[in-house]
Amino acid sequence: MKNVAIIMGGYSSEYQISLTSGNVVYSFLDKSKYNAYRIHIFRDKWVMVDDNNTEYSVNRHDFTVAYQGNTLSFDVVFNAIHGTPGEDGLMQAYFELLGIPQTSCDYYQAALTFNKRDLLSVLKPYGIKTATSYYLNLGDTIDTATIIKTVGLPCFVKPNKSGSSFGISKVKTEAELLPAIENAYKEDNEIIIESFLDGTEVSVGVINYKGEIKVLPITEIVSENDFFDYEAKYLGKSQEITPARIAPELTEKVNAVAKRAYEVLKMKGFSRSEFIIVNGEPHMLEMNTIPGLTTESILPQQAREAGISLPNLFDNAITLALK
Incomplete structure (x- = not known):
């Protein structure tokens, strides 16, 4: 034992x-x-x-x-x-x-994926699309006009290194930008400000299952709130529809991009990536390497849909780690 x-x-x-x-x-x-x-x-x-x-x-x-x-x-x-x-x-x-x-994955991959700015920069040369972004570090001069000229409105202000949507704001006017930046700085001393992508939000689990890289059924996120924030994630203010209601060829495209990112980064263990599909093109927002594993969490939902029970999912992770 x-x-x-x-x-x-x-x-x-x-x-x-x-x-x-x-x-x-x-x-x-x-x-x-x-x-x-x-x-x-x-x-x-x-x-x-x-x-x-x-x-x-x-x-x-x-x-x-x-x-x-x-x-x-x-x-x-x-x-x-x-x-x-x-x-x-x-x-x-x-x-x-x-x-x-x-x-979980190795330390380099964990550090890289936890840093949203660095992750997206590394994946860009591989043809993985992202939102237009603007970076700020604590102490930088904040020029709201330049930020809005770069990313447009509405936009999202996010801590660069944090999860569960803590510190994220959707900004609709220039006046809301500074309070949103202050809010993000409570979680991290680096910020990423991204253009608003108007499209279908999906979450894609990729795992190594029995030695093969496997993309799990895609989940579509429909948030009652302005975006998939903490309340939407954990307090039931969203619908998570698995499998996502998207065309088969679009499912194939999203699967290919999610798998490519997993392979390019030499990932191990679980990963769950968030994408917004705009005009038939998936744009990556982030990758989580320790996704939620509660019975209601997205990755376990996807595993269930793929016919993988929680005992099997967890047993597989341990078996691969021991190899």
């Missing part, structure tokens, strides 16, 4: 969602094949939490836990941390140094 550490929590605004994802992995993991342990990673403590909610401290030097008179070590790590330090390469690099396999 392999010992699996399911890491969850994290240091960002997304920690609550991560705890939910991690607990879903814990409950669906095949207990006849794996000894599963929940590890909470927070700024002030790293602890293993047992079924009675008793906490045992994690030794960060070798990622072991003193538990029931023994030293508990782990064969593999299931990474369920959204945001930093699980999705930005820090935990990946840590486990690589310790020689412990883990289920």
Whole structure:
């Protein structure tokens, strides 16, 4: 029996969602094949939490836990941390140094995809289309006229490195731009401002399943709010339609672009990319490498549609990591 550490929590605004994802992995993991342990990673403590909610401290030097008179070590790590330090390469690099396999992509890919500006810049030469964008770093002079001339109105102001739509605003007038920039700076010291793409929003899961790169059925996002924000994602203010209501040839085109991005970046594990289809062309917004894994999350919905149960999805991730 392999010992699996399911890491969850994290240091960002997304920690609550991560705890939910991690607990879903814990409950669906095949207990006849794996000894599963929940590890909470927070700024002030790293602890293993047992079924009675008793906490045992994690030794960060070798990622072991003193538990029931023994030293508990782990064969593999299931990474369920959204945001930093699980999705930005820090935990990946840590486990690589310790020689412990883990289920997500490698540290370079995690750092790259977590940085929206860098990700889109790397993918552009491969013919992957994106919105028109304008970059700001904290301390830069803010020239609202130039920004609007570059990206137009409405536009989106986003923190460069954050998830779950924290800090994102849709800006419709020049007067709304500065408050939106201040809001984004609460999450990150780098900002990306993007032109509004008027089209169909879709989310595309790509995984390595049994050694083959597999694009899962596409999900169409129909938000009741102005865009797919936190409320739309987690508080039911959106419809997520899987498979998406798009023509078969468009499905093929989106699948090809999503798969291309996964291959170009030499990805491993799960990925979920967001696209907006404008005039029959998919434009990439971002790629998530630790997508939500709750029973209602998009990637598990897509896996279900593809006939892959959650126990199989999680088992596959661990099997590939151990290889």
